[in-house]
Amino acid sequence: MEENKVRWYILFRSYEQGLHLLDLLRQDGIKARIAPAPRAIQGELSCGMSILLEPDALDAAKACIEKHKAPHHAIVPLEGQIKAKRDRYC
Numbered sequence: 759m760e761e762n763k764v765r766w767y768i769l770f771r772s773y774e775q776g777l778h779l780l781d782l783l784r785q786d787g788i789k790a791r792i793a794p795a796p797r798a799i800q801g802e803l804s805c806g807m808s809i810l811l812e813p814d815a816l817d818a819a820k821a822c823i824e825k826h827k828a829p830h831h832a833i834v835p836l837e838g839q840i841k842a843k844r845d846r847y848c
Contacts (some may be wrong), residue, residue, distance in 0.1 A: 766816050767808040768823075769795055769831040776807045779828045783809070785827075788818045799834045 768790075770776040776792065783790045793810040809817050816833075823830060 760834070764813060764835050764837045766811040766813065766832050767795060767799060767802040767827050767836060768811065768819070769799070769833070769834060772805050773807055775829050776805070776809060779823065779830060780809055781848065782826050782828055783819060783822055784820070786822045788815050788822055792816060796836055799832075799836055803816050804831055806816075 768776075768779065770779070780790060780792060788811075790809050790811050794806050795804050795806050795808040809819075820833070829832070
């Protein structure tokens with residue numbers, strides 16, 4: 759996996775908003791997963807959790823949010839946060 763690849767994070771004011779949107783994304787067949795909100799983009803209003811999207815899922819996720827009027831704080835791009843070899847000891 760490329761470390762410098764841009765990924766998109768959806769931030770929330772509460773965990774309930776994040777879990778609700780994750781359910782909606784999965785119902786619509788959009789690949790997404792829960793991740794900690796990176797400190798660089800977390801901000802004051804974020805609850806600390808985010809939904810992580812690959813770039814090819816961004817447009818579908820935005821359409822899902824609009825279709826269901828799902829509340830969220832922000833959708834933010836960030837490069838290079840996932841380190842494939844982190845915490846591997848063998």
